[in-house]
Amino acid sequence: MKRTLIITLEFPPIVGGIATYVDQVASSLSPERVVVLAPKHNNAKDFDKKKLYKVIRKNLYFPPFLWPRWIRLFFQVWRIVKKEHIEVIHVHHILPVGYIAWIIKKLLHIPYIIFSHGTDIAAAGAKKRKRFLALTVSLQAESIIVNSKNLSLRLLTVLPHLSKKVRVVYPCPDKDFFTPPPKEEIERLRHVYALEGKKVILSASRLDYGKGYSHLVRSMAEIVQDVPHVVWFIIGDGPKKKEVFASIIQHNLQNNVRFVGEVPHNEVKKFYYLADLFVLLTHPYRGKEEGLGLVFLEAAATGLPVIAGKSGGVEEAVIDQKTGMVIDVYQQHDQIKKSIISLLADPDAAQTLGAAGKRRMAEEFQWEKQIARISDLL
Template sequence: MHAVATTLSHRHYTVKVYADTLRGQSTQAFDQQQPYQIYRFGGLKPVRRRWKGLRLTKSVRQGSSGNVILCDTWKSLEYLPSSLKQSARILCLAHGMEFPDNSTPQKRKRIEKAFAKADRILANSRYTLDRLTSYLPDPERGDVLLPGITPPALPSAAATQQVHEVIKDRHPVLATISRIEPRKGHDKVLHALPALINDHTELTYVIIGSGPDKPRLANLVEELGLEKHVIFTGAVSDDEKNAWLGQADLFVMPSRAEGNSVEGFGLVYLEAAFFGVPSLAGEIGGAGDAVLHGKTGLLCDSTSDTAVKKAIHDLLADDSFRQALGQAAKTRVESDFLWPKAIDRLIHFFHC
């Protein structure tokens, strides 16, 4: 939301952000540096949400006409009065995992009641829109608003050198950047590596991030004898992350569904694309809007070891094909997904 607020401010919109106080952190310096006003609220969640709703409602009703309220989730709608639609246009963003297939009747009623207060519900992918349609009082209120990204900074010379020292000119380099949890598909990539290493003896797989599934993956690396080919970096800075993307030949994150947990879109695919790196993603979820199959990367059956292995093999076997996908991915993200362009999609919904 920071990037949205900043970009709108640079377009000469008057922006007010109603945000939570960050426990144990001082935000005064950050807040004062922004080109928009920030009002922060503390306390228990129900208390601060209620106060945000009351403060926002008062501001809208005392202000001029033409106001637009952008809610980051359906929960932000709950404490707004239904009558506020008479004074402002209300938009609500929606993400994939918020709308499970097995919602309790109580939660479904809460979501439906909240959505009734909004003029438009904007899903981050076609997949998310499909999931939330049954919650809408009118399906025509739903639409897709593909997200944007802030252009990643080019990595520093120091970070790039650090990566070079780790990989020691070994290629191809596969990279996954994510929280380490089962649905991200690290295990499927690991199972594919023994066969791939037969053709690519210097192959290196870099797992960037931290999370609860790391011990299981570390054991799997040992079981498969992949210690010389797999690197766990742990959590890294943005500079280090960008240095790894700058050296990667292929970004691999064949996400799958685990219970109600699923990839709603996948901004990290766009970050990889910015560096000209094509992606392998799963067919399940919203990644198909981030990675165009056969154009900016490949989609595969992420539940199948065989399918993941074949997709990686196909991408590594043809350098020209892989590089063409990477260039197309870079062109697409630069033309359609950087915030100056992405914000135009949001502004469109201010009026329709």
């Protein structure tokens, strides 16, 4: 394997699907051949110590009053490439990091691979200048890796010249998710959160646009009329937190909601095993769609049935009527309540969906299989 530099703007302990995906890709490679360049973070020291690969933390951009801000990152990459004898660069996001890799290739003849996560595709398609830069950068890449077939189609809609370069590498749940935590830990949590005799719904994501929390709040207000012993766990934080809280209070759901907040990725597993059902009503928002949804894969790995909102690559993560249910939250809003109540009322049906999802994760969503798709590039 070549000496590899991975450049990312999102990396643990930041919580999120992209950060986790980058860490998982790095962890699946030969650690002695990998260097990760990531943003500084106050709580990064303990995380970085546990990694077998090398992590370099830097302030990647100049302050806003200095332009172009990415010049600082360019010089950091230049020094690392020289010092670490880098042979290939992995960049996460086409712009702006890909532009730096393009310059490095021109100057030092170091090839690069682009990992695109979806948000950069929307940005690239927004303006002609960015579309031109994205195309220039992408055409010189060895390959462009996306996390779903749907994202591949969206990328080719914006940049159709790239059809021969695009490959799909799905994210995968950590192997640890397949094994339940000790029963004593789950029982302790049930006691702490007063869950005796309760049915538990779990949602885990950034509280942001396109995650469907307002839709689920409205549905929960109706669901508690039929299932008064239901409890909804929310794990995450984000810009819509206050709005979600206000809506919960408006619908008198305080006694049915447990807001946990942001949870480190290595601690979130126990909440999946605490739940009876995972629900996240993702939906398109202003041209942005879900890339795939790592949380859907994690829920499946723990054996949870999933109810997901139709958006982007979600239907590749959740197979409708086989490993869960996929609902168009705009066109099928009435189905949200019906689907949740039906699975809470029918544990056998829920268990069948959950078992099928877990089996699919074990058979298809393993890093050994996914990385093999790009082994010729490594």
